[in-house]
Amino acid sequence: MVQIPKTPAPSSSTPRSVPTSADVARLAGVSRATVSYVLNNTSAVRISEPTRRRVHEAAKELGYVPHAAARSLRAGHSRMVLMPAPSFPVGPLYSQFISELQWALGRLDYTVVQYGSVGVHGDEAARAWAELRPVAVLVPGPGSLGPQGVTVLKRSGARAVVTLGPDSVDGAHALLMDHEAVGHCAGSHLFDRGRRRIGVVVPEEDGLESFSLPRLEGVRRALHGTDATVTELPLAYEEESAARLAARWRALDLDAVFAYNDEYAMLLMRALQDGGVRVPEDTAVIGADDLMLGRLLRPRLSTVHIELPSGRDLAELVDRAVRNPGAAPETHKVLGATVVHRDSS
Amino acid sequence: MVQIPKTPAPSSSTPRSVPTSADVARLAGVSRATVSYVLNNTSAVRISEPTRRRVHEAAKELGYVPHAAARSLRAGHSRMVLMPAPSFPVGPLYSQFISELQWALGRLDYTVVQYGSVGVHGDEAARAWAELRPVAVLVPGPGSLGPQGVTVLKRSGARAVVTLGPDSVDGAHALLMDHEAVGHCAGSHLFDRGRRRIGVVVPEEDGLESFSLPRLEGVRRALHGTDATVTELPLAYEEESAARLAARWRALDLDAVFAYNDEYAMLLMRALQDGGVRVPEDTAVIGADDLMLGRLLRPRLSTVHIELPSGRDLAELVDRAVRNPGAAPETHKVLGATVVHRDSS
DNA sequence: TTGAAAGCGTTACCAA
């Protein structure tokens, strides 16, 4: 562990207080109102050019920065879009999605803020978010929000609450990321390739159930009414766990496995190969997420390509909802899943 | 692309305004002051039990949530720690670090907020952050902040500004993540293993220069004064790019390569093997980041394990700095780099 | 063209 040494530290220097618009006004020799007019380019009022310059100069000299809280308090609203920061490690897909979304909302003049609510849950979290009076709340992932929470947020002025995950919540717009579709895709693919005894990896790591269980369910649904069987395979993201699973592979008597995602798939495929199981001859393997790295294995890893909604579309949904808060909550299925067939299946 | 259809949407229902402490007071039949006392458990004042209950009930009935902006305006300070959200895709290391940091700061009663400043740069960004009057600002990555920015932030009341990246900035605390050390580590290792013609992969992707260049420099430094040569190898994170590089491998006449990180290393190693280059016999390969997936390749990928500071330590640094804003900025090197020797080098 | 003043939601001081 990298330690940061603790220093007792000497003592302070400039506790000079932060400049307000009143300070700027004083320095420029005008009233606070004038300062506000100048700095906000208020078009309803015309201020003489010399005055403008004096104000600007004063502001720069003092290093004046307006106080967002005071402003939004006065205005009665803000343009803050709040997202709880995800508490689980996110992949490149999601990272990029967030980035894109922030950019798109920024273009619509919203400010995106990810709120770190680690260790705070349910309605308590919703309350904490509501204290910031965001104009919209965007909740990724499952479970962190109930109908209660939606009510709290709306009561406190949130004009749009959007969930982005496996379930939809009463009163909130929902972008349904239906992970069953991923499993369904994988299941159908394996079935079509003639596989009948199908294993489904379920990660043992916490926080992933809300993705893994629907994916498993999707496989079940795809195979329902056929002669194929589905076997649940708990697996931790460690080599030993994979080795243990591989060791009892013959006994399991499976001819295919959907491994939750590409990372677990790579882990398991390696363990299988090390254990003498031929892929895809003895067992077909398919992952999900379409990571670049999956293409590097031999055989190349088949996968389910997942498409998230574009940040732009989501930003537009948010904007629409904010402008028309009374509208009935929309629910959209927004998870595109398509098989990318390579060599492992 | 997953499209979200656009709905014209019906019209509003309950534009009921958000309840304030005055509403609670009215409903409970007490003054606003009393409400404040009760809800904040003010110990200096004793409120009768029946009154407390009435207040609590009124608050619950109205769904009252205090207004953070008003509170911090009144208080003159907040406990918000602001971090600009990273604009580049982050790996699991960094994700986990953020998570840990949020948790640790949460325990110290700070609120962590990641501010999405996509497309806003330099001092403009600093101004935007300053508007929120955070008590501390934590800037990851390089370049997004200059000494000007630090001044703006401090003037606007930030009691601690901490950078977390390759360079340190005047006036701010710095957690120096010295990526040269990573390169140095890798370079020394390869040299010790008898390699003398060493390639260093430099990703072509934008936004990575501030990591890749120091890593390259570190290799140079490790090899300085020896008979070893260093060759810079631009590489995009795509199979074709890797294939192209592999195609001219013999011509390059290298006996080792440090591939920036494990992902690029895996990409390149595969391309080399496909091109008939034996690893490690003809060319040794080493990556960095110690990803699990590197262990799955054959040969197992050697890597530089990188250790970030613990979130707890950083949280403590922030807390210390906030409590003692006058203290001289601390600068710590906080990047632990150690070689994990496996089979590819 | 500029200034005075009210008010946004809280909290803390001082009276009652």
Place this chain on the structure above:
DNA sequence: TTGGTAACGCTTTCAA
């Protein structure tokens, strides 16, 4: 034990 009131920094209406 409780209530009135001022103040935080800003914007905006109204008046000069």
